Amino acid sequence: MAEKSIKKRANLRDVAKAAGVSVATVSRVLNTPELVTVSTRETVQAAIEALHFVPSAAARSINSGRSHVIGALVPTLDNAIFSKFLGALETKLGEYGLSLVVATTDSDPDIEAQKAQRLVNIGAEALIVSGISHSPDFDSLISRTRMPTVATSFYDPSYRYPTIGYDNAAASRKALEFLIGKGHQHIAVFHGPTDHHDRMRARLSGLHGQGVLHSFETDITLEGAGMAINALFETSPHVTAILCLSDVLALGALFGLQRRNVQIPHQMALMGVDDLPSSASAFPSISTIHLPAAEMGARTAEAVANWVEHQSEPEPFLIDTSLIAREST
């Protein structure tokens, strides 16, 4: 029979023994093969094949001090805006040879702190979070570990971590001013929960003192928007425009209005914030504020890669937003 097949996994020493060379030579074959004679290299390669040797990632990173893993904490994967961001982030990190660990927080700061700890435990080299409201536990973890940390989706140059994101208040204000400019006097605002949700809060705060607003808080889901539409028609019949602080809500509102046979934009104008693909394709297409989530992902990846590779902490970066007028207004 063959060698003891009970044995778990071959290591460098096993390969060295099998090939009749030292561990150093095997290590060289793996990392700097040009320093090894072709003949010994082949012997070693053969031993590697024969023993199904795969170098241990842990042992490698204990020496290099690198894990090549970046952790990202996002509220949810159910909103396309985060998927888009993460997709771009993963792709760009990949170009730097970095892998992305995703953790969802359900917008709960305690879960975030807990998952951040887990990311530290698995050896993440840097963390990426959404927004600027985090629990004290989270902050203390970051300060203890001195972990490179970037906050996204929110631009605030005075924040304790570098931010790469939008001016959320300005984005929603831009949308509101556009609607006001179109002559709307009674505007409803659909928004998601604001506790622990700084971006939503900032977007709402951008609307203060501007025109007559009726605001409706609901879950950021299509059904949530449907319920908000129902609430709107029960309480505020003379509203002529709806500003949704998320395109998910805008699409849900579109469906809700269509179901009530309300003509868009004639009887009701509709506007979102995010610019998801659905807003461009919908009929009627939905006006929105374009948030370049993919660009934010790519820039965040670059910032983080630079930080972990060259210890250069990134500068805060403001991502531009732009208004896209479509058929719904």
Place this chain on the structure above:
Amino acid sequence: MAEKSIKKRANLRDVAKAAGVSVATVSRVLNTPELVTVSTRETVQAAIEALHFVPSAAARSINSGRSHVIGALVPTLDNAIFSKFLGALETKLGEYGLSLVVATTDSDPDIEAQKAQRLVNIGAEALIVSGISHSPDFDSLISRTRMPTVATSFYDPSYRYPTIGYDNAAASRKALEFLIGKGHQHIAVFHGPTDHHDRMRARLSGLHGQGVLHSFETDITLEGAGMAINALFETSPHVTAILCLSDVLALGALFGLQRRNVQIPHQMALMGVDDLPSSASAFPSISTIHLPAAEMGARTAEAVANWVEHQSEPEPFLIDTSLIAREST
């Protein structure tokens, strides 16, 4: 001045020295504190705080042989069906103390093999892939590393890795038979690219020899569906029902039909496969085949967790699909 602040990061030996105990004692304080006297425990804790000591993940996993990281390879994050799956997967893995590394493949087997190698390099304990078409490089990597691997979205008990997924052919057939049962004679099929895309291929193959079909291949995006609608009206005017092999296409088709002022379902019936939230909320709501992506995520997480914790390879598992009749048919 304080201690040399140049020093990178405190390790166990530093803490032991500072606390005046042995490294073994510090290790015990971290892992089995009940074995350590309260007084020494406190001394050690104080030293840990003072030195900002954070145990090295790499050193830990070199001993335990565990990284607590699972790798998932998905085609894209841009399709909600994968986000939903990954969200459930991440949540359930979290319950087992496992973290999820996400890698996107863009449906390219070569990129998949390359990213799989990277996941191995960072020490992933298991891999999760979509579908059953993978490159030889990928298969050779799996066989060399003997890495636990689960294939999802596709049920095939004879496949070389355990599969946890749907019977895609049966799902689409179910939809088609439903449409035929409604009296439709000329049915168009919208589907995504079939090369490297076994699920789409399987769904298409499920339709063979059933009624008069006109098939349109396009990108699985809302715009792709819009283009397919245009192609449909140019080439096949007497079609009375569209079967979209993805709900993304169905929603895009809905918008495209609305734009052409085609009444749904009177002038054109519409049906999808996936059951994304948009299909339930759309107006009219879209009939579809419900694919429980979240359930698949949770089951996959359980299977993988069991595999890595107890070395028990999971049995293939068929996830049931069900037809949901809505307003669009």
Place this chain on the structure above:
DNA sequence: AGACCTTGTGAAACTAGTTACATTGTTGAT
């Protein structure tokens, strides 16, 4: 009072790699 057991702690040997330094052998120049 001596044997026995429990508890707390430390020394050193593990885990699996990388790498600085030492050694050997060959070639080329003086």
Place this chain on the structure above:
DNA sequence: ATCAACAATGTAACTAGTTTCACAAGGTCT
């Protein structure tokens, strides 16, 4: 012929934890 230079390889000391085993101190039982 001799010595320097260099290429190829080995030895052993690192990286940062965990864990086994040994040992000392204190308490209990006969």
